[in-house]
Amino acid sequence: MPRKTYSTPSLPKELTREIAATIEGHPETGYSSVSDFCRDAVRRRLDEIKKEEGDKRFAHINVYDDHVTIADRDQVKFVNVYFKESGKPFCDLDETTDCDHVKYALHLPEVREAYKRKGLLLPPLSDKK
Numbered sequence: 001m002p003r004k005t006y007s008t009p010s011l012p013k014e015l016t017r018e019i020a021a022t023i024e025g026h027p028e029t030g031y032s033s034v035s036d037f038c039r040d041a042v043r044r045r046l047d048e049i050k051k052e053e054g055d056k057r058f059a060h061i062n063v064y065d066d067h068v069t070i071a072d073r074d075q076v077k078f079v080n081v082y083f084k085e086s087g088k089p090f091c092d093l094d095e096t097t098d099c100d101h102v103k104y105a106l107h108l109p110e111v112r113e114a115y116k117r118k119g120l121l122l123p124p125l126s127d128k129k
């Protein structure tokens with residue numbers, strides 16, 4: 001990838017050494033470099049923050065056989081997200097498989113359980129890289 005698409009945040013050398021030692025001591029984690037580790041760690045933290053935001057905005061009401069009902073405090077509405085055989089859940093408000101309601105629904109353990117019960121393929125929690 002061209003360099004122009006990257007930026008270089010700074011880390012204290014001690015932390016960089018600790019990351020390198022951790023990668024070396026734990027090859028099973030699959031990290032190929034300090035950068036690889038940092039990208040994954042930052043992505044996970046961003047996902048946590050998004051999930052916390054979602055937890056404030058949305059409330060999980062109930063899981064049914066083929067959908068989950070979510071209360072959206074921003075829009076003062078109930079939204080249904082339907083489980084689809086094809087993979088990604090479908091939001092009946094936005095009529096899409098890729099909105100904040102779908103992302104919130106996918107983080108709910110009850111929804112992930114329902115997917116497994118129905119034998120449907122679980123979509124990944126977030127897009128990688």
Ligand SMILES: [Zn+2]
Nearest residue numbers: 091094099101
């Ligand atoms: Zn939606």
